[in-house]
Amino acid sequence: MHLQSPAPFPQNRPRRLRRDAFTRRLVRENVVTADDLIYPVFVHEGQGRSEAVTSMPGVDRLSLDLLLPVAEDCVKLGIPVLALFPAIDPSLKTPDGKEALNPNGLIPRVVRALKKEFPDLGVMTDVALDPYTSHGQDGVLDETGYIINDETVEILTGQALTHAEAGVDIVAPSDMMDGRIGAIREALEVQGHIHTRIMAYSAKYASAFYGPFRDAVGTRGALGKADKNVYQMDPGNSDEALREVAIDIAEGADMVMVKPGMPYLDIVRRVKDEFHVPTFAYQVSGEYAMIKAAAANGWLDHDAVMMESLLAFKRAGADGVLTYFARDVARKLQK
Numbered sequence: 001m002h003l004q005s006p007a008p009f010p011q012n013r014p015r016r017l018r019r020d021a022f023t024r025r026l027v028r029e030n031v032v033t034a035d036d037l038i039y040p041v042f043v044h045e046g047q048g049r050s051e052a053v054t055s056m057p058g059v060d061r062l063s064l065d066l067l068l069p070v071a072e073d074c075v076k077l078g079i080p081v082l083a084l085f086p087a088i089d090p091s092l093k094t095p096d097g098k099e100a101l102n103p104n105g106l107i108p109r110v111v112r113a114l115k116k117e118f119p120d121l122g123v124m125t126d127v128a129l130d131p132y133t134s135h136g137q138d139g140v141l142d143e144t145g146y147i148i149n150d151e152t153v154e155i156l157t158g159q160a161l162t163h164a165e166a167g168v169d170i171v172a173p174s175d176m177m178d179g180r181i182g183a184i185r186e187a188l189e190v191q192g193h194i195h196t197r198i199m200a201y202s203a204k205y206a207s208a209f210y211g212p213f214r215d216a217v218g219t220r221g222a223l224g225k226a227d228k229n230v231y232q233m234d235p236g237n238s239d240e241a242l243r244e245v246a247i248d249i250a251e252g253a254d255m256v257m258v259k260p261g262m263p264y265l266d267i268v269r270r271v272k273d274e275f276h277v278p279t280f281a282y283q284v285s286g287e288y289a290m291i292k293a294a295a296a297n298g299w300l301d302h303d304a305v306m307m308e309s310l311l312a313f314k315r316a317g318a319d320g321v322l323t324y325f326a327r328d329v330a331r332k333l334q335k
């Protein structure tokens, strides 16, 4: 009979640090706070008008009077910024989207009202033409249907200036035209809007996860079967995102963004590691809809998955996240 060797034991026991809640809290590397949240909202004309966005349970299109209490709630919850997206009356849509330049249009009016009522709440606006164009593209088309860059940038620059004049804090170009950050920054400087911040949608992918958003702003029908592949990035690309971010920083962006979020956390990490600038991610409508749908079926625990998904953004290096869950998350954090 041979001698039995002692039972092998682990050289290391990482489980020691997971044994109690206090140690887990002590060594936790990343946390989500209300400061990390940007809350996207959909606005439309009218009084007392609230319309549910069916593909985004819990999200409604609101008229300004109904948005004000939501903004107040954000202030109470400590959410730093509200991001505005308009659902424009179809009668105002044109091929060139020129309603985007109307200083008394929906967005400038909402910005003025929000800044008057809640001066300490940050307001961010989307710079892109898709809510305003009859074809639903983010820019203007040539006779072949191609989205033309430089003419679009000119209109976008006017749109950004219109928002700045209304008092917006942050303009966020989401159109993916080349050179628009530089053009907007120069125009803002020349017009004396030296404090207006630019959050650039620098690495925005041509994603199928935007579907519910297009329902919310009412562009899905106009867009039809068309896609945005000639300006938004190819989902197969990663190095290209770094080139896009480098360009936008050089052109004057204060903050950059990666979009969509969860399926693109590898890009968030690369951007943060490479540039060390304020980096944001957008947990887009389709990501929200997936979680909502699974939770509604009882397949996922809504709050647990919501919090874990937000933590994943922080772990990937994001400084903040645009998320339709912002108020739910902030409310949960207050408890």
Ligand SMILES: NCc1[nH]cc(CCC(=O)O)c1CC(=O)O
Residues within 6 Å of the ligand: 126, 128, 129, 130, 138, 174, 175, 209, 210, 211, 212, 213, 214, 228, 283, 284, 285, 286
């Ligand atoms: N400029 C359009 C825009 N701005 C934000 C989103 C998507 C946001 C979301 O899905 O939540 C889109 C959709 C698109 O590019 O078609």
Ligand SMILES: [Mg+2]
Residues within 6 Å of the ligand: 176, 177, 178, 179, 202, 244, 247, 248
């Ligand atoms: Mg670019």
